[in-house]
Amino acid sequence: MHIPDVLINPGPSIATTAVGAAGLAYALRRVEERHGPRATSLMGMSAAFVFAAQMVNFPVGPGVSGHLLGGVLSAVILGPWAGAVVIAAVLIVQCLLFQDGGVTALGANFVNMGLIGAVGGYAIYGPIRRALGGRRGILIGSMIAAWFSVLLAAGAFTIELAAGAGREDFFRVLSWMALVHAAIGVGEALITGLVVRVVLLTRPELIEHEGEGRDEADRPFARAPGWASTIVAGLGVALGVAVFASPFAWDRPDGLEFVGERLGFLPEPEAPPILAAPMADYQAPVPPGLGVVDEVKLATAAAGLVGTLVVFALAWTMSRVFVAGDSRPDGVMVDVA
Amino acid sequence: MSPDGPLHRLDARVKLIAAVGFVVAVVALRPGSWRLLGGLAAILAVIVAASGVSPMRLLTRWLGFAVVVGFLAALTSRSLAERTGLSPALVVADLLARNSLAIVMMMVLAHVTPWTKLLGAMRRLGLPAALATTLAFMYRYLFVLRDELDRMTTARRARSFRRTGLSFGTLAGLIAALLSRALEREERVFEAMTARGWDGTLRTLDD
Numbered sequence: 001m002h003i004p005d006v007l008i009n010p011g012p013s014i015a016t017t018a019v020g021a022a023g024l025a026y027a028l029r030r031v032e033e034r035h036g037p038r039a040t041s042l043m044g045m046s047a048a049f050v051f052a053a054q055m056v057n058f059p060v061g062p063g064v065s066g067h068l069l070g071g072v073l074s075a076v077i078l079g080p081w082a083g084a085v086v087i088a089a090v091l092i093v094q095c096l097l098f099q100d101g102g103v104t105a106l107g108a109n110f111v112n113m114g115l116i117g118a119v120g121g122y123a124i125y126g127p128i129r130r131a132l133g134g135r136r137g138i139l140i141g142s143m144i145a146a147w148f149s150v151l152l153a154a155g156a157f158t159i160e161l162a163a164g165a166g167r168e169d170f171f172r173v174l175s176w177m178a179l180v181h182a183a184i185g186v187g188e189a190l191i192t193g194l195v196v197r198v199v200l201l202t203r204p205e206l207i208e209h210e211g212e213g214r215d216e217a218d219r220p221f222a223r224a225p226g227w228a229s230t231i232v233a234g235l236g237v238a239l240g241v242a243v244f245a246s247p248f249a250w251d252r253p254d255g256l257e258f259v260g261e262r263l264g265f266l267p268e269p270e271a272p273p274i275l276a277a278p279m280a281d282y283q284a285p286v287p288p289g290l291g292v293v294d295e296v297k298l299a300t301a302a303a304g305l306v307g308t309l310v311v312f313a314l315a316w317t318m319s320r321v322f323v324a325g326d327s328r329p330d331g332v333m334v335d336v337a
Numbered sequence: 338m339s340p341d342g343p344l345h346r347l348d349a350r351v352k353l354i355a356a357v358g359f360v361v362a363v364v365a366l367r368p369g370s371w372r373l374l375g376g377l378a379a380i381l382a383v384i385v386a387a388s389g390v391s392p393m394r395l396l397t398r399w400l401g402f403a404v405v406v407g408f409l410a411a412l413t414s415r416s417l418a419e420r421t422g423l424s425p426a427l428v429v430a431d432l433l434a435r436n437s438l439a440i441v442m443m444m445v446l447a448h449v450t451p452w453t454k455l456l457g458a459m460r461r462l463g464l465p466a467a468l469a470t471t472l473a474f475m476y477r478y479l480f481v482l483r484d485e486l487d488r489m490t491t492a493r494r495a496r497s498f499r500r501t502g503l504s505f506g507t508l509a510g511l512i513a514a515l516l517s518r519a520l521e522r523e524e525r526v527f528e529a530m531t532a533r534g535w536d537g538t539l540r541t542l543d544d
Binding site: 004005006007010013024025028032036037038039040041042043044045046047048049051052053055056058068077085088089090092093095096097098099102103104161162172173176190191194195197198199202203206 | 357360361363364365398402405406409410412413415432435436439440443444446447452455465467468470471472473474475476477478479481482483485486505506508509510511512513514515516517519520522523526527530531535536537539
């Protein structure tokens with residue numbers, strides 16, 4: 001997910017660096033206003049936590065493992081802007097100490113994973129949490145937000161990668177990115193949900209913030225349901241859908257031209273094994289006679305559809321099991337009263 | 338990290354600016370400028386030699402990145418090939434080569450510059466103090482939390498028979514426990530810092 005140096009053109013690189021710097025400055029100000037001298041230790045420790053948590057490898061298949069990305073998780077625990085600062089710190093350390101992600105792509109990576117991943121993810125989480133209410137809302141909201149945050153980040157990644165390149169490159173990259181990240185997104189949703197579930201069971205006050213919250217004022221979306229949050233969430237969902245729908249919307253050049261263009265080009269590269277994992281099997285069999293691009297488009301749409309259904313089903317099941325096991329004490333107390 | 342080369346003793350600001358400048362130059366290079374690329378590679382080779390980094394270590398780390406970069410390069414190579422008149426294979430080679438120069442340069446920078454020095458340099462070059470302090474704090478507890486994670490994993494392993502891997506649920510529980518411990522530790526550390534007069538500004542001997 002980290003964009004390396006050189007792969008995005010100088011134009012988008014400069015633009016995202018500017019946007020990222022402005023976003024980070026704003027996020028830092030919000031966090032400092034809210035936490036004062038505590039900001040440093042809270043953000044620093046949380047960033048160290050996210051970094052360490054990313055080292056936990058979840059076995060997916062033979063030789064393949066995934067890990068938590070943590071954008072939505074930190075936003076759920078700390079609030080959207082603090083979550084963005086945490087991700088920024090993680091990205092800077094990864095870039096400078098471990099060369100994971102390029103220096104000239106640092107802005108782009110922060111826009112994707114910090115601003116879109118954490119702040120955008122929170123914008124999706126907030127309304128769902130409010131709408132469903134209670135712990136079920138928190139659990140389902142965080143899982144769905146985790147899924148969309150990965151997809152939206154992948155969409156932004158594609159735009160940055162293909163900006164300045166041709167339309168065809170754009171859609172080819174988009175197809176692959178969407179396909180691969182549908183799988184990664186399911187993993188992220190699952191891990192985020194499992195972690196949030198355990199936190200809700202053991203330290204619910206970290207998320208629920210009853211009474212004086214850790215940073216209730218830092219959550220523009222946790223207060224009264226405003227138009228802004230509804231619009232942002234709607235936009236997020238729409239963008240997520242667009243990521244999958246756009247391969248279909250691509251009006252491809254007429255047949256001959258298309259075939260001519262395809263001849264003499266490299267064969268479609270295979271996704272590297274690190275990324276392909278859990279959903280690799282389900283590139284639905286396509287009718288023979290379709291071009292490679294059509295296959296990719298179909299597979300993308302299938303990945304999007306199946307992925308969305310899987311995440312919703314997972315979220316729902318987990319919340320059912322979880323709520324059934326957990327709401328009993330409340331029920332007993334109500335009975336006694 | 339012991340100072341074991343001429344580059345270690347150099348002012349961190351100089352190293353940071355030089356390394357980032359080198360990367361920007363590599364990124365801004367037009368695809369297919371093989372001669373310039375060769376020149377930059379020669380400069381980098383001299384720097385690597387002076388830094389005392391083991392080339393084997395650079396190579397193994399580089400290989401890990403090269404796979405992903407090659408895949409992404411292949412995805413975008415076609416329109417770039419049309420624009421520059423190079424063949425797609427050459428475009429991929431060019432992207433890979435330029436990316437490798439950038440990555441190796443950043444590896445050398447990380448090798449010859451301790452993190453605290455690098456942070457000090459970034460702060461003096463205009464990084465917001467709040468962010469610099471956060472990064473210093475993060476680095477301080479990064480290894481503490483990693484060790485905590487190791488201990489928890491070992492403890493969990495010791496309690497499960499014959500299972501080499503842990504299940505998703507267990508691993509998620511591990512992360513949740515780490516989160517809870519990290520935030521508890523943050524509370525203790527913050528209180529201790531406050532008791533010693535912490536007001537949000539870090540003062541170091543380098544200032």
